[in-house]
Amino acid sequence: MTADSRPDQQTTRTLPPRKRIALIAHDGKKEELLAWAKRWQKTLSKHELIGTGTTAARVSRELGLNVEGLMSGPLGGDQQIGARITEQGLDLLIFFWDPFAPMPHDPDVKALLRLAALWNIPVACNAASADFLISSPYLDEAVEIAIPDAGQWTAARAQ
Numbered sequence: 001m002t003a004d005s006r007p008d009q010q011t012t013r014t015l016p017p018r019k020r021i022a023l024i025a026h027d028g029k030k031e032e033l034l035a036w037a038k039r040w041q042k043t044l045s046k047h048e049l050i051g052t053g054t055t056a057a058r059v060s061r062e063l064g065l066n067v068e069g070l071m072s073g074p075l076g077g078d079q080q081i082g083a084r085i086t087e088q089g090l091d092l093l094i095f096f097w098d099p100f101a102p103m104p105h106d107p108d109v110k111a112l113l114r115l116a117a118l119w120n121i122p123v124a125c126n127a128a129s130a131d132f133l134i135s136s137p138y139l140d141e142a143v144e145i146a147i148p149d150a151g152q153w154t155a156a157r158a159q
């Protein structure tokens, strides 16, 4: 590993009290996500929701929640969510990916999970983890998280 292969300096950002939450589920996991979202409907309604196309449309239609729908996952939706994370425009990721189904867009799924790890946002990939995240006392509070110092990273590499 070279010296500059990872950011050596961190900074912080504040997750707002009203969280921007992404909801995503693969087809084999959509019923599970819908059941989970139904259980937490009241809590979710207090936050800003976005999702990949089909997931967003179903959560919106079946639960009456307001969800901003991006592109469908196989058409680039995972990458759009990843871009939101990179721009610090997303605060929580609920992603029920399917461990039993290989996807044509597996690289996009991996890329999204990588960006979530890199930018230190809370992620849940199954219902039990999602229960923990959504019932956290931090959910309705401003929360400071550590993130890579992008300015320092670029400055060091541009020398």
Ligand SMILES: O=C(CO)COP(=O)(O)O
Binding pocket: 024, 025, 026, 027, 051, 052, 053, 054, 055, 056, 071, 072, 073, 074, 077, 078, 105, 109
């Ligand atoms: O494929 C997905 C995530 O990788 C989800 O996409 P849809 O919500 O459009 O089904």
